[in-house]
Amino acid sequence: MALIDLANPTRFLALTARLLPWLIGVTALLMLAGLQQAYMAPDDYQQGATVKIMFVHVPNAWLSMFVWIVMTAAALGTLVWRHPLADVAAKAAAPLGAAFTFVALVTGSLWGRPTWGTYWEWDARMTSVLILFLMYLGLIALWRAVEDPSRAARAAAILTLVGAINIPIIKFSVDWWNTLHQPASLIRSGGAAIHPTILIPLLIMALAFSLLFLTLHLAAMRNEILRRRVRTLQMMQAAGRA
Amino acid sequence: MLTGSYAPFIVSAYAVTALAVATLIVWVVTDYRKQQNILHDLEARGATRRSSHTNKPSETAA
Numbered sequence: 001m002a003l004i005d006l007a008n009p010t011r012f013l014a015l016t017a018r019l020l021p022w023l024i025g026v027t028a029l030l031m032l033a034g035l036q037q038a039y040m041a042p043d044d045y046q047q048g049a050t051v052k053i054m055f056v057h058v059p060n061a062w063l064s065m066f067v068w069i070v071m072t073a074a075a076l077g078t079l080v081w082r083h084p085l086a087d088v089a090a091k092a093a094a095p096l097g098a099a100f101t102f103v104a105l106v107t108g109s110l111w112g113r114p115t116w117g118t119y120w121e122w123d124a125r126m127t128s129v130l131i132l133f134l135m136y137l138g139l140i141a142l143w144r145a146v147e148d149p150s151r152a153a154r155a156a157a158i159l160t161l162v163g164a165i166n167i168p169i170i171k172f173s174v175d176w177w178n179t180l181h182q183p184a185s186l187i188r189s190g191g192a193a194i195h196p197t198i199l200i201p202l203l204i205m206a207l208a209f210s211l212l213f214l215t216l217h218l219a220a221m222r223n224e225i226l227r228r229r230v231r232t233l234q235m236m237q238a239a240g241r242a
Numbered sequence: 243m244l245t246g247s248y249a250p251f252i253v254s255a256y257a258v259t260a261l262a263v264a265t266l267i268v269w270v271v272t273d274y275r276k277q278q279n280i281l282h283d284l285e286a287r288g289a290t291r292r293s294s295h296t297n298k299p300s301e302t303a304a
Contacts, residue, residue, distance in 0.1 A: 237287075
């Protein structure tokens with residue numbers, strides 16, 4: 001099957017039906033392995049046992065930005081190539097991105113209380129991630145508010161492209177401003193600043209959450225294609241009765 | 243290992259994560275069943291898509 005064939009929703013649904021059981025199995029196994037490794041990981045010499053929160057906070061924080069990048073690529077697909085699957089991909093990703101961002105905010109807050117002494121601080125990193133969460137909610141509301149799917153797709157794509165400016169702000173906020181949030185300790189020049197006993201469980205959990213996103217995204221895209229087929233049939237029935 | 247003064251923060255973080263993941267899974271599964279049921283109901287009442295007759299590979303409309 002050529003990659004271009006996936007542009008056909010019927011073929012996309014067939015591929016999804018074959019892929020999803022394998023993805024669910026691999027994701028579940030990797031998540032269990034990651035949780036086991038996270039449980040066995042030693043305490044940090046500075047943060048103590050609270051370092052275990054990192055194994056769920058960091059993957060969700062990464063995904064909160066990655067999902068928006070996926071939606072930005074899909075927005076280009078909607079505006080430039082006007083491909084209906086591009087809007088399907090973006091619309092299916094938004095609730096997932098919102099959930100990952102919510103988890104990143106809550107777990108970060110729960111990590112901040114014992115390490116920084118506060119649940120929340122209006123610093124650049126936390127504020128920009130909160131703005132990202134609100135943008136996800138705004139996009140979801142936009143898709144629900146506009147009845148015509150093609151108009152909703154164009155409006156959502158423009159909003160997504162404008163919102164993409166927030167992604168580098170989130171990433172570099174810890175370098176550009178003086179923040180309570182610590183600077184990058186993994187993706188940075190000079191290599192990771194984390195001991196392998198903590199780094200390996202973190203990478204396994206990151207891979208598990210990335211596969212979880214892929215699995216849920218494919219399933220949500222399948223649902224969105226079915227929803228549009230339902231809408232088309234209902235409109236055809238209504239037109240037939242008129 | 244999950245004892246001490248930090249335990250409530252760690253357990254709460256994992257509980258929130260598990261709840262969010264479970265919510266997403268339930269949403270995806272129930273939405274799929276709902277759309278499938280509506281689609282089967284419509285098809286049982288005779289509604290069919292034009293593409294189900296022609297099934298052109300170049301078709302892109304969902």
